[in-house]
Structures are given as C-alpha cells and as structure tokens.
Amino acid sequence: MKAIVSASAVALSLIAGAASAQAVRTEKNMSLELANQIAAATVAACAANNYNVTAAVVDRxxxxxxxxxADNAGPHTVDAAQGKAYTSASARNTxxxxxxxxxKNPGAATLVDIPGFLVLGGGVPVKVGNEVIGAVGVGGAPGGHLDEQCANAGIAKVADLLK
Known part of the structure; x- marks a missing residue:
C-alpha cells in the first residue's frame, strides 16, 4: 500500500511540476545598450539626409x-516618435x-482611437528572428516613409546583435 501511495505522490508532483513550468515564459527584450545604439544610428541615418528627427526606442x-x-528637431517630434514606437511594438507591425x-479597411479605422496609438508611417518593430523585442519610432523627416527608412537603417546597423 505504501508503494502505491508513494508512486501516486511522485506522479502528482511530476504533473504539478510540468504545469508550473508551462506557466513561466522566457522571452527576449530590448536592453538599454541596444536601444541607445538603435536610437543613435537612426538619428544619424536621418542626419545623413539632412533630416532633423527624434528617434524613440521602446521595449516589447x-x-x-x-x-x-537631433539638434533642430521640432518639439513635436518627441511625442510623434514615441507614439509610433509604442504603436509598432504593441501591434508588432510597421x-x-x-x-x-x-x-483601406473601415473596420480598422478605430485603431486610431486607442490611447497612445499614432498610426502614421515611421514605426518599425525590432525583431530577433520572428520575435518582436521592441520597436523604433521616428518623427521629423518630411514624410512617414522617410521616417521608416531611417528606422530601418538604424535597425540594420545593429543587425549582428539581433541574432
């Protein structure tokens, strides 16, 4: 009888251990060092094209x-960059x-009503493989497509660190 009770206790502890292991997740995230590198590379990429921008980098x-x-970047670029980065990280999309x-989709039109979302070009997710670890947002270039180009250039500068 003791052997049956002991075997049952072992089985229950194994099941409980497996269940608790599934409750804990491991995920990659944006370090401060990486965020600073991306922000600096992004601002530099825009400066090379004479765009005075702000780059914001957020975690997952x-x-x-x-x-x-950047010097001479407008004050509005700070909030714009941060809003784009937040939106991109949250949606895990550009x-x-x-x-x-x-x-194009009337059903998606209310996305602009989500607090903190800024649905303008210039926000790009930062990925390690397929996992989004954060995002960069840029404000200040003469067009969202140019903000996005700078963000992509900033991410490309640290590509070796995103493996």
Whole structure:
C-alpha cells in the first residue's frame, strides 16, 4: 500500500511540476545598450539626409528605453516618435502597414482611437528572428516613409546583435 501511495505522490508532483513550468515564459527584450545604439544610428541615418528627427526606442511592452532628438528637431517630434514606437511594438507591425490597413479597411479605422496609438508611417518593430523585442519610432523627416527608412537603417546597423 505504501508503494502505491508513494508512486501516486511522485506522479502528482511530476504533473504539478510540468504545469508550473508551462506557466513561466522566457522571452527576449530590448536592453538599454541596444536601444541607445538603435536610437543613435537612426538619428544619424536621418542626419545623413539632412533630416532633423527624434528617434524613440521602446521595449516589447512599449515602454520607452531610449530617446534621441537631433539638434533642430521640432518639439513635436518627441511625442510623434514615441507614439509610433509604442504603436509598432504593441501591434508588432510597421505603422505604415497599419496606416494602409486603416485607410483601406473601415473596420480598422478605430485603431486610431486607442490611447497612445499614432498610426502614421515611421514605426518599425525590432525583431530577433520572428520575435518582436521592441520597436523604433521616428518623427521629423518630411514624410512617414522617410521616417521608416531611417528606422530601418538604424535597425540594420545593429543587425549582428539581433541574432
């Protein structure tokens, strides 16, 4: 009888251990060092084209990790960059793709009503493989497509670190 009770206890502890292991997740996230590198590279990419921008980098939860504002970038670019980064991280998509969806799909039009969302081009997710670890948002270039180009250039500068 003791052997049956002991075997049952072992089985229950194994089941409980397996269930609790599934409750814990491991995920990659944006480090401060990486965020600063992306922000600096993004601002530099825009500066090379004479665009004075702000670059905001957020972690996977959309929380600001780094912000760099170029000399002569307008004050509005700070909020725009942060809003685009938050939106991209939250949706795990580019803000340009989201804008296109909002314009073409009446059902998606209410995305612009989500607090903190800024559905304008210039927000790009940062990925390790297929996992979004954060996003970069850019404000200040003369067009969202140019903001996005700078964001992509900033991410490309750290591509070796995103493996």
């Amino acid at each position: 939860a959309g929380v600001l990790r780094a912000l760099q504002r 803000t340009a793709a989201m804008l296109e969806n909002v314009q």
